[in-house]
Amino acid sequence: MSRRAFVRSASLGTLVIALGGAGYCLASEEDEKKARATNRADGRPKLPPGQYLLKRIRPMGGTEGDPSPGGWRLAVSGEVDAPFTIDFAELLKMTQVDQTCDVHCVTKWTVLDAKWTGVKLADLASRAKVRPSARHVIFEAFGGYTANVPLREALASNVMLAHKYEGQPLARSHGAPARIVVPDLYFWKSAKWITGIRFVSSDRPGYWETRGYHNHADPWKEERYG
Amino acid sequence: MAESDAEEGASPPKGAPREAHQGKKKKPQRWRPWLRAMHRDIGYVCVGLTFIYALSGLAVNHLTDWSDGDASFKTYSTSHEMGPLKGEDQAIADDLRRRIGIEEAPREIYRQSPDELEIIFDKRSLHANTTTGHVVDEGQKPRFILRVANWLHLNRGKKAWTYVADGYAASLMVLAVSGMFMIAGKKGLIGRGAVLVGLGIAIPVIYVSFAGP
Numbered sequence: 187m188s189r190r191a192f193v194r195s196a197s198l199g200t201l202v203i204a205l206g207g208a209g210y211c212l213a214s215e216e217d218e219k220k221a222r223a224t225n226r227a228d229g230r231p232k233l234p235p236g237q238y239l240l241k242r243i244r245p246m247g248g249t250e251g252d253p254s255p256g257g258w259r260l261a262v263s264g265e266v267d268a269p270f271t272i273d274f275a276e277l278l279k280m281t282q283v284d285q286t287c288d289v290h291c292v293t294k295w296t297v298l299d300a301k302w303t304g305v306k307l308a309d310l311a312s313r314a315k316v317r318p319s320a321r322h323v324i325f326e327a328f329g330g331y332t333a334n335v336p337l338r339e340a341l342a343s344n345v346m347l348a349h350k351y352e353g354q355p356l357a358r359s360h361g362a363p364a365r366i367v368v369p370d371l372y373f374w375k376s377a378k379w380i381t382g383i384r385f386v387s388s389d390r391p392g393y394w395e396t397r398g399y400h401n402h403a404d405p406w407k408e409e410r411y412g
Numbered sequence: 413m414a415e416s417d418a419e420e421g422a423s424p425p426k427g428a429p430r431e432a433h434q435g436k437k438k439k440p441q442r443w444r445p446w447l448r449a450m451h452r453d454i455g456y457v458c459v460g461l462t463f464i465y466a467l468s469g470l471a472v473n474h475l476t477d478w479s480d481g482d483a484s485f486k487t488y489s490t491s492h493e494m495g496p497l498k499g500e501d502q503a504i505a506d507d508l509r510r511r512i513g514i515e516e517a518p519r520e521i522y523r524q525s526p527d528e529l530e531i532i533f534d535k536r537s538l539h540a541n542t543t544t545g546h547v548v549d550e551g552q553k554p555r556f557i558l559r560v561a562n563w564l565h566l567n568r569g570k571k572a573w574t575y576v577a578d579g580y581a582a583s584l585m586v587l588a589v590s591g592m593f594m595i596a597g598k599k600g601l602i603g604r605g606a607v608l609v610g611l612g613i614a615i616p617v618i619y620v621s622f623a624g625p
Contacts, residue, residue: 245487253532253537254519254520254522254532255520255522255524255530255532256520256522257520274522274524278524278525354539354548355524355528355530355537355539355548357487357489357537357550358537358550358551358552359487359550359552362537363530
């Protein structure tokens with residue numbers, strides 16, 4: 187092999203490795219153009235600035251929790267009058283909603299029209315009787331992971347505790363058996379392997395927020411880093 | 413000793429006694445060939461370990477760039493069409509294990525709804541629709557080399573490995589120090605070598621100064 191051929195092959199190999207797994211589910215350029223040109227009902231563009239399109243959500247790691255539905259428990263606590271803990275069977279007995287929404291990851295990929303099934307966070311808050319003193323919600327997950335969201339945004343109608351994605355039970359790498367979905371913030375706020383929802387009166391930056399990521403995480407303002 | 417002193421600089425004229433060539437000013441430096449030989453042989457021994465540590469170090473640094481989560485495992489998802497699944501949950505699970513070829517016993521069998529059965533294994537889950545027989549088989553498969561490399565890199569192995577790792581670290585220090593003295597003259601430690609060694613030391617010092625704890 188000539189030196190030039192070697193350098194060319196090495197460069198190509200490096201490029202493939204650098205692109206990693208991103209290429210395997212990239213959406214078409216046409217879809218991306220269309221998404222950039224389309225606005226949501228609230229007037230904001232469907233594809234936030236700096237994002238590109240994937241066809242399906244990509245699990246981004248994290249300390250994997252126990253995927254067993256039978257062992258799952260969720261504690262709703264903090265600034266509430268009626269704290270409670272539910273198991274997976276109780277979660278399934280609550281009013282279930284199907285929701286189609288977009289997902290925006292801080293690593294710049296977006297998936298449009300992801301389909302989720304689960305329970306609205308507002309319903310869980312209503313059952314817990316959240317006190318007026320509550321201002322923020324802390325999502326607590328396996329391995330000590332936490333994410334903070336202002337109460338007003340956490341109780342938005344599209345925020346949910348999901349146990350199905352695209353009609354199938356959540357995959358282990360997506361947070362089985364249940365995860366939070368906060369579609370209008372970068373997806374690190376949507377804690378996987380959720381174990382607790384704590385309502386608090388003062389803000390407590392979470393796992394990534396204390397490691398240099400933005401405290402709020404609005405994709406349309408590109409609030410990636412603090 | 414593999415290399416001769418001649419490699420270090422000008423060689424004596426053919427047939428001339430070494431002492432005559434070098435005169436009375438300088439005695440031949442006999443330590444450098446020994447140093448080179450030691451550096452070379454320790455270097456050969458360290459090749460395998462260096463590859464393992466370098467590969468696993470890159471994996472540890474770039475887990476999320478390369479894979480979805482732990483680079484030691486590859487996430488997969490496949491589907492099977494098994495036809496309607498009837499009977500008790502345990503019987504369905506046993507039947508699926510037999511037909512898919514899973515030897516491991518499930519950690520949990522969970523009836524999520526009248527037509528949805530979850531069968532959970534250690535690193536694998538089966539999501540079965542008992543009415544249609546559609547089974548999603550998802551989980552993680554180990555990547556042998558990366559898993560072993562990470563296992564060693566993070567000292568998750570048996571305690572004895574700590575001694576190997578310590579020995580490897582000491583060998584690297586020997587290589588670093590002996591490497592500094594392998595070449596004499598301006599290309600060695602009194603010339604560009606000093607500048608490059610300084611650069612190597614400066615990189616972590618500057619980084620820690622600006623971004624340290």
